[in-house]
Amino acid sequence: MNLLKSIGIGVLLVVLQISILNLLAIRGIKPDIVLIFLIIHALAGGPLVGVIWGFLLGLILDSAGSGMIGVGSLTYALAGFIVGQMGAGKLGFSLQRYLISLFVASLIGNVIFLYFYQPWENGSFWELLFFKALPVVFYTWTLGLIWILTPFAAKTSDRSAV
């Protein structure tokens, strides 16, 4: 039941990410709510859960976009795995680990996207990192922080979804 509920929420978040999240865009930069969802599950469930969720969510996002299929699944699977390792075993979920994981996962994900999608003639790696990737990372991180402080998030963050 929990798994089905999580799948439903995951699909809903993907739909929201591709449909109405543009409303939150600031100068074309929008947060990644799918990543926030992935981090919560990977921290609670460990690296295996992180990889599976990451791969599937990334694949759905790839299907919805016009980019190269496989990039999203690779990125989210890697992010899910790394975050899952950070919360693996007895460590479990903590606010501190969640915030660090969110930042790290978002950064890794955006660097991978940068590598695949950003034309390098638009600037050097550092320029692209500072002006393209980091704003998304900070925006996602801020939204993730706001989310985790809400009472609703407490229900989902203290247990594994699978």
Place this chain on the structure above:
Amino acid sequence: MAGPVSKLRTQTFQPWIALLFAVILSFALMATDKTTANSVARQHAFDIIAFVAKPFSVIPAALHLASENERLRFENTQLRLASIAAEEAMRENVRLQRLLDFREKSGFRLKAAQVIARQPVPGVNSILIDIGREDNLTTDMAVITDHGLVGKTVQVGDHSAVVQVLIDRNLGAAVLLTKCRANGVTYWEGGYHLLLENIPSTAAVRLGEQVITSGMDGIFPAGIAVGEVTQVDKNEPSLFLQVEIQPAVNFTRLEEVFVVLDSPEIIPSP
């Protein structure tokens, strides 16, 4: 003993194996990104996602409705203004073309002027034009349009001049009725029509008869259209007819006029 160790090893390596699969599968998908099968599968996936996402697309549309309405209203206003401006430009073009033709055919040496102000004081009707002494204007110069006589210059500044129009109590023009050849002088008593005085009661004045300047007042060159007869009253036992004429010029719609700088000896009839 071997059981728990083996189980632990499996649990330890499971995520790594899963990651390896995910990475290999992702690269395989990337490598086959442009293949037909992949495109077809993606098209189906996209259809499903589009179907699910469709209800949500209403939300941004609804949120943007107010700003969209405002933008459309602004655009509508802009377009309406542009349309009015274009129509006005077209009308101006036609009017100026007509004036240009008139200027070339009139035989007078004319100076074009723009009407920049009107003085709608009862009894003292005048207009202000944008040329003056610098353009060789002096007082008592005839002012006309392609339709006919407007008036004469009464005050001349360096770059502007006041023109007393025919519908003014203090201005009269010597005129000639084109059919009966009777001479008279115009005067104004209010309204938008002129009256003629000194037309003998024996003159066979007809309705619709054209009235032109006779040139006998020494101000207005002969041959300029003044108007047409709209009413003729014979008041017994007076020796003169009371003739009412409709001015050829619409004084309420003056925009461009010509000042007659000089005129040839023989002036063409309108």
